[in-house]
Amino acid sequence: MADPDTFAMPDGCRIAYRLTRGRRQGAGGATVLFLPGYMSDMSGGKATALFDQAQAAGHGCLLLDYSGCGLSGGDFAKGSLTRWADEVVALAEALTEGPLVLVGSSMGGWLMLLAALRLRHRVAGLVGIAPAPDFTDWGFAPCEQAQLAAGETLLRPNLYGHPPTPTHPLFWADGQANRLLHAPIPLTCPVRLLHGQADEVVPPALSLQLAERLASADVQVTLVKNGDHRLSTPEQIALLLRNVAGLIESMP
Numbered sequence: 729m730a731d732p733d734t735f736a737m738p739d740g741c742r743i744a745y746r747l748t749r750g751r752r753q754g755a756g757g758a759t760v761l762f763l764p765g766y767m768s769d770m771s772g773g774k775a776t777a778l779f780d781q782a783q784a785a786g787h788g789c790l791l792l793d794y795s796g797c798g799l800s801g802g803d804f805a806k807g808s809l810t811r812w813a814d815e816v817v818a819l820a821e822a823l824t825e826g827p828l829v830l831v832g833s834s835m836g837g838w839l840m841l842l843a844a845l846r847l848r849h850r851v852a853g854l855v856g857i858a859p860a861p862d863f864t865d866w867g868f869a870p871c872e873q874a875q876l877a878a879g880e881t882l883l884r885p886n887l888y889g890h891p892p893t894p895t896h897p898l899f900w901a902d903g904q905a906n907r908l909l910h911a912p913i914p915l916t917c918p919v920r921l922l923h924g925q926a927d928e929v930v931p932p933a934l935s936l937q938l939a940e941r942l943a944s945a946d947v948q949v950t951l952v953k954n955g956d957h958r959l960s961t962p963e964q965i966a967l968l969l970r971n972v973a974g975l976i977e978s979m980p
Contacts, residue, residue, distance in 0.1 A: 742801045744792065758829055759788030759789065760789045764797075777968070787976060790819065794811075805894075809906045810905075813843050829851075834929070852975070853976075855968065855972055861909055862908060864907075919944050
């Protein structure tokens with residue numbers, strides 16, 4: 729892919745993005761907007777595959793790095809769901825037209841829901857990959873939550889061999905203020921949730937709980953036997969691409 733462009737937020741922070749515009753009208757002119765997980769960016773296999781599929785099929789695709797992540801400016805310690813949702817909505821409104829299909833991976837699945845609630849009139853479909861709404865609540869032990877509430881940064885071992893993963897107090901507090909699973913979620917578009925049954929990070933039952941909370945009557949949960957949290961094998965990425973293509977093809 730070509731080098732990314734940047735978009736200036738009101739505070740001057742520059743958000744890196746890649747955009748391919750749809751060549752087709754109607755449903756084929758939809759734009760897929762991919763939201764990566766915590767400390768992830770737009771260079772991963774799922775993002776790249778979605779971008780390539782969009783270019784081949786003639787629909788749009790928007791990838792971005794949240795502030796403090798990847799090629800974007802900003803300080804990761806100042807990142808939060810609210811700030812990153814602001815960035816997602818700003819880029820979607822400024823750079824795209826027509827229907828949107830939001831695809832969110834892990835934390836990006838939580839952010840997908842928050843952004844969809846703000847872009848509701850344009851969202852034609854959602855695809856969650858091991859979506860992790862409310863993980864600041866269920867994903868931390870009481871002692872860890874107490875440490876974060878006291879203003880201390882929490883460091884946890886990274887399951888994939890990288891340096892320890894930080895959780896900053898600002899992110900945790902903002903996450904607690906943006907929990908969704910305690911009440912119905914008023915999104916009525918079609919939703920597809922993909923979850924590995926061997927997910928070691930987000931319990932597969934969470935996708936079933938999310939399906940119950942969503943107001944949409946068209947929610948499908950696909951459990952992938954032996955699939956881990958990343959769902960990044962060629963077969964699993966192909967499953968993702970089929971679900972995204974199916975949503976676009978079913979648009980009126």
